[in-house]
Amino acid sequence: MDERWSEIEARAVLEQWRRSGVPLAVFARERGIAAPRLYWWRRKFSFEAAGNGSATDSPQPVLLPVRVVKAGPECPSEPIEVELRSGHVVRVRAGFDEDTLRRVLALLGEATC
Numbered sequence: 001m002d003e004r005w006s007e008i009e010a011r012a013v014l015e016q017w018r019r020s021g022v023p024l025a026v027f028a029r030e031r032g033i034a035a036p037r038l039y040w041w042r043r044k045f046s047f048e049a050a051g052n053g054s055a056t057d058s059p060q061p062v063l064l065p066v067r068v069v070k071a072g073p074e075c076p077s078e079p080i081e082v083e084l085r086s087g088h089v090v091r092v093r094a095g096f097d098e099d100t101l102r103r104v105l106a107l108l109g110e111a112t113c
Helices: 007-020 024-031 035-052 098-107
Strands: 080-083 089-092
Touching: 007 024, 007 035, 024 035, 089 098
Parallel strands: none
Antiparallel strands: 080 089
């Protein structure tokens, strides 16, 4: 790839990374890309998506309908499953520690609060 990336090229590479399911540093190393370059572009787009920049095609958060099923003897407690924009899936069972979940989501770059 050229020494400088356009925004379109950077978004394409970051989308490939998101779909890969591997940590950003691993993705960068496997493709011979400097990890700080990817971190910079990811931070730039995250900053713009938060309303602090001028991204024109940043996806907006979408609320989806859910169905809550009460666990009982006939319905064992199933984990809550959340699929993140990055493709990661987080599963937690009843009684999970909310602070720990927030930290995990923050590490995955998905925290909203």
